[in-house]
């Protein structure tokens with residue numbers, strides 16, 4: 333960098349071209365400049381591999397979902413005990429509903445179907461319908477949390493120990509996102525496992 337040869341302009345050669353009589357010295361770029369360029373190129377390659385090619389680094393969506401989840405958790409923790417109002421609120425919150433949908437898809441769809449209609453849609457399905465105003469165990473949000481956590485004697489497994497409170501509330505929020513607060517609740521018997 334301290335090579336005096338290219339500090340003095342007159343000793344630099346001219347570039348061969350001339351435009352409107354303007355000529356350019358063939359001046360070497362300073363080393364600090366070149367190194368900055370090289371380092372940004374190396375950085376961009378590493379960055380590209382880390383975030384895009386290998387997927388080791390979290391993408392923006394993952395980062396923001398994680399942050400939203402943290403906020404939801406904090407909100408949930410600050411509420412203390414669960415109540416209908418909190419669960420209805422969660423059911424209108426896309427972050428909770430999306431998380432609940434993911435759990436529903438992996439855990440509940442096998443019996444309740446992706447439509448949530450279960451037996452009402454297909455006799456081959458094991459689970460009761462979670463759509464409409466007819467419920468076996470009640471349609472209030474806290475009642476749903478109770479059934480999903482504790483299960484029933486007629487074939488609904490107890491998910492509390494498997495999923496934990498947060499995922500239970502999310503999956504219930506997802507079920508509630510198919511309902512409206514204040515809609516009528518009609519209690520029907522469960523004559524045979526899962527049938528209404």
Ligand code: HEC
Nearest residue numbers: 439440443458459460467468469470484486487488522526
């Ligand atoms: C192994 C099959 C099976 C799986 C998996 C399953 N359920 Fe069920 N579920 C049932 C059956 C069967 C019933 C009806 C139980 C009864 O009649 O006592 C039921 C009932 C329910 C009810 C009560 C419906 C009412 O009318 O009161 C809710 C709510 C429910 N399930 C939610 C879920 C959720 C959420 C999941 C996933 C975390 C899930 N279930 C996974 C079989 C299943």
